[in-house]
Amino acid sequence: MKLIQRIGYYLGGFSLGLIILAFFLNGKKTSCSYGPDARVLKNIRLKKIEYLDNTQSQLHNNNLDSVAVNYVLRKGNINFSESNARQEPCGVYTVEGDYNEKELILTVENCDSIATITNLRIAN
Incomplete structure (x- = not known):
């Protein structure tokens, strides 16, 4: 079998596998949070979020x-x-992100069942 035929079979099987994966994973709530940032942020988002009084007044x-x-x-x-x-x-944890052209810096205390926003800063 020639090299071009091998590449053709490989690409055909690979594309068929991608189509099958897209069909089975379509509409599912799957996520690929493998990086350290993504894992910690997902962990924080899954918990009940509370705000300290000074954070609510800053908001x-x-x-x-x-x-x-x-x-x-x-x-x-x-x-x-x-x-x-x-x-x-x-x-x-210190979380930094942009929202409506403002850079927000949050300080989050991540406990077992509750994540508390302890401080909020807006950087210019």
């Missing part, structure tokens, strides 16, 4: 709401150099 003063926080927790990045993931009993 209100800057005309923001929980939608902005949820957006940053979905699309943001974790700054591990400013985070303290090994702190007992709850790890503290």
